[in-house]
Amino acid sequence: MQSQERQQNSAPRDDAVIHAVNLTRHYHVRTGPFSPPAVVKALNEASFDLYPGQTLAVVGESGCGKSTLARVLTMIEPPTSGQLTINGQRVELKEGQRPPRELRREVQIIFQNPYGSLNPRKTVAAMLEEPLKLNRSDVSAEQRRQKALEMIEKVGLRPEHADRYPHMFSGGQRQRIAIARALMLNPKILVLDEPVSALDLSIQAQVLNLLSDLQDEFGLAYVFISHDLSVVQRIADDVIVMYFGQPVETGPASEVFTRPRHPYTQALFSATPVADPNRRKERVKLKGEPPSPLNPPPGCPFAPRCFMATEECTHGDPPLEAVTPRVKVACIHVEKEGAI
Amino acid sequence: MSTSTTAVAPGTFRYQFVEFWGYFSASRGALVGLIFIATILVVALLAPWVAPHDPALQNREAFLVPPVWHAEGTWRYILGTDAVGRDILSRLIYGARYSLFISAMVVLLSMVIGIFLGLLAGYFRGWLETLITRAMDVVLAFPSLLLALGLVAVLSPGLTSAMIAIAVVQLPYFVRLTRAAVMSEKDREYVIASRLAGAGHTRLMFNTLLPNCMAPLIVQATLSFSTAILDIAALGFLGMGVQPPTPEWGAMLANAREFMGSAYWAVTFPGLVILLTVLMINLMGDGLRDALDPKMKRS
Numbered sequence: 001m002q003s004q005e006r007q008q009n010s011a012p013r014d015d016a017v018i019h020a021v022n023l024t025r026h027y028h029v030r031t032g033p034f035s036p037p038a039v040v041k042a043l044n045e046a047s048f049d050l051y052p053g054q055t056l057a058v059v060g061e062s063g064c065g066k067s068t069l070a071r072v073l074t075m076i077e078p079p080t081s082g083q084l085t086i087n088g089q090r091v092e093l094k095e096g097q098r099p100p101r102e103l104r105r106e107v108q109i110i111f112q113n114p115y116g117s118l119n120p121r122k123t124v125a126a127m128l129e130e131p132l133k134l135n136r137s138d139v140s141a142e143q144r145r146q147k148a149l150e151m152i153e154k155v156g157l158r159p160e161h162a163d164r165y166p167h168m169f170s171g172g173q174r175q176r177i178a179i180a181r182a183l184m185l186n187p188k189i190l191v192l193d194e195p196v197s198a199l200d201l202s203i204q205a206q207v208l209n210l211l212s213d214l215q216d217e218f219g220l221a222y223v224f225i226s227h228d229l230s231v232v233q234r235i236a237d238d239v240i241v242m243y244f245g246q247p248v249e250t251g252p253a254s255e256v257f258t259r260p261r262h263p264y265t266q267a268l269f270s271a272t273p274v275a276d277p278n279r280r281k282e283r284v285k286l287k288g289e290p291p292s293p294l295n296p297p298p299g300c301p302f303a304p305r306c307f308m309a310t311e312e313c314t315h316g317d318p319p320l321e322a323v324t325p326r327v328k329v330a331c332i333h334v335e336k337e338g339a340i
Numbered sequence: 341m342s343t344s345t346t347a348v349a350p351g352t353f354r355y356q357f358v359e360f361w362g363y364f365s366a367s368r369g370a371l372v373g374l375i376f377i378a379t380i381l382v383v384a385l386l387a388p389w390v391a392p393h394d395p396a397l398q399n400r401e402a403f404l405v406p407p408v409w410h411a412e413g414t415w416r417y418i419l420g421t422d423a424v425g426r427d428i429l430s431r432l433i434y435g436a437r438y439s440l441f442i443s444a445m446v447v448l449l450s451m452v453i454g455i456f457l458g459l460l461a462g463y464f465r466g467w468l469e470t471l472i473t474r475a476m477d478v479v480l481a482f483p484s485l486l487l488a489l490g491l492v493a494v495l496s497p498g499l500t501s502a503m504i505a506i507a508v509v510q511l512p513y514f515v516r517l518t519r520a521a522v523m524s525e526k527d528r529e530y531v532i533a534s535r536l537a538g539a540g541h542t543r544l545m546f547n548t549l550l551p552n553c554m555a556p557l558i559v560q561a562t563l564s565f566s567t568a569i570l571d572i573a574a575l576g577f578l579g580m581g582v583q584p585p586t587p588e589w590g591a592m593l594a595n596a597r598e599f600m601g602s603a604y605w606a607v608t609f610p611g612l613v614i615l616l617t618v619l620m621i622n623l624m625g626d627g628l629r630d631a632l633d634p635k636m637k638r639s
Binding site: 074076098101104105107108109111113116117118119120121130131134135165167178181182184185 | 532536540548
């Protein structure tokens with residue numbers, strides 16, 4: 001019950017590192033030389049709280065607004081509407097404006113592609129020292145180097161790697177370097193935008209273990225964006241399932257994974273392969289493609305593909321409503337049937 | 341706390357140079373180019389002591405004397421003389437001073453300005469980009485020689501105005517190349533990461549983006565070098581560039597053109613020197629680009 005009240009009166013619990021209320025990000029897209037620009041709702045009314053040491057997983061298929069959420073949270077782009085509070089401080093950002101230094105330090109990001117996220121012309125040490133150089137004028141050059149070397153060892157690389165260039169490393173090692181760089185300013189929040197999807201399975205496990213260790217050591221809060229549900233199940237505390245830019249189901253990972261309620265969540269989870277030959281597969285199959293963001297369907301955006309859809313679904317977008325004390329679902333049928 | 345495994349500590353300038361030299365000298369072409377250019381530079385600097393004659397001195401007894409390996413050739417004029425009896429070898433040696441200096445200045449000038457404008461255009465986009473690219477399109481729309489001629493005419497004929505004019509004519513290539521490279525790199529994740537680390541516009545442009553855009557620019561610089569030599573020559577030929585009797589390679593080539601049939605040496609040697617210089621600079625540029633690219637480094 002406590003969590004429900006917390007989100008309704010929209011006052012952050014004292015120690016929340018991220019408090020997001022109805023975060024929305026729209027893009028204006030030019031569709032033709034003579035037609036007026038169309039609005040793409042890349043992210044629609046996402047609300048959540050994130051606490052130190054916790055992992056919030058954001059799952060959904062491609063194009064569902066996961067990466068837009070990452071860009072809004074890292075303050076690369078301001079939200080079109082909604083409130084974002086980071087570490088107790090309201091983020092008030094205009095288009096094209098840089099966030100204030102003390103906020104910038106709190107949130108760092110790890111990108112999916114470890115081959116594009118490291119500057120090919122800089123050594124590992126130079127990359128790790130850059131954030132300190134730019135934000136901590138009190139740290140001397142030797143101290144910077146010292147800190148960089150410490151961080152290199154912390155993420156499982158060796159000190160002699162410090163003066164090498166990114167192309168000399170494998171994908172997993174590069175992701176370690178990216179993690180080290182993100183941690184140089186001691187942030188409280190790390191946005192992980194599909195951090196392991198570009199890596200081999202065995203390397204994925206290593207990097208995930210590293211992330212868990214670092215979370216314990218520094219009390220980091222993770223926003224873990226992924227489409228790989230087996231990975232999410234392993235590390236997430238809370239889950240947001242997104243479809244077409246909006247959250248369709250939110251709640252603790254344990255509850256959402258044992259009992260997915262929203263039809264989209266069910267379909268998504270049933271598509272995850274399970275390494276158990278004796279388990280009978282009952283796949284919830286979806287028809288069709290996600291709708292075009294330029295031409296959204298009336299009512300529930302999932303209705304055209306939903307196996308539970310009725311005529312009623314085309315009237316109005318279903319709001320996110322609590323079905324248990326901690327799980328919220330945006331579907332009119334879930335409430336009616338109580339449990340499916 | 342640096343790893344002192346090698347004789348020279350990493351991170352120092354000396355270390356970087358030793359490393360750079362290792363990669364540069366691994367390319368034989370680059371080495372040959374460097375030696376050739378260095379030789380020409382030394383000869384040009386020592387011209388008064390190396391050249392056998394005064395480059396402007398005309399000998400009325402010796403018009404169009406052929407090179408020494410011809411029956412009529414003499415050791416006095418090793419590469420022969422031109423139509424007014426000046427020693428071609430001496431003129432080539434003195435001419436190296438002008439040709440190399442002019443081309444280097446032209447390339448430097450248009451590269452620095454071009455990179456700056458290109459970075460601004462590619463990084464900020466918007467009206468600034470439109471302004472810069474349209475201005476460059478205007479420059480490109482004129483035949484380059486015509487524009488250079490017009491500029492020199494406005495600025496009064498002479499060496500400095502010729503250099504400025506040719507630098508302006510070369511500018512669009514650098515601007516466009518830089519802009520295109522910046523645009524393709526700008527949205528890469530490492531740039532965003534650097535921005536999140538707190539890098540401002542200046543740092544992103546010059547420290548993060550520019551080094552990653554240098555490869556095509558180095559090649560373009562070596563190509564521009566050769567174009568600059570030829571353009572200066574053309575201006576000189578039209579009386580708008582280097583004024584006679586200054587011994588400049590291109591002007592020598594242009595002045596001797598009418599004797600191409602009867603006295604090939606007056607045209608061949610300046611042409612050959614220009615060709616070799618341009619070729620060697622290109623070879624050196626290739627080596628330079630590879631040596632400066634960390635991706636080519638072996639661990």
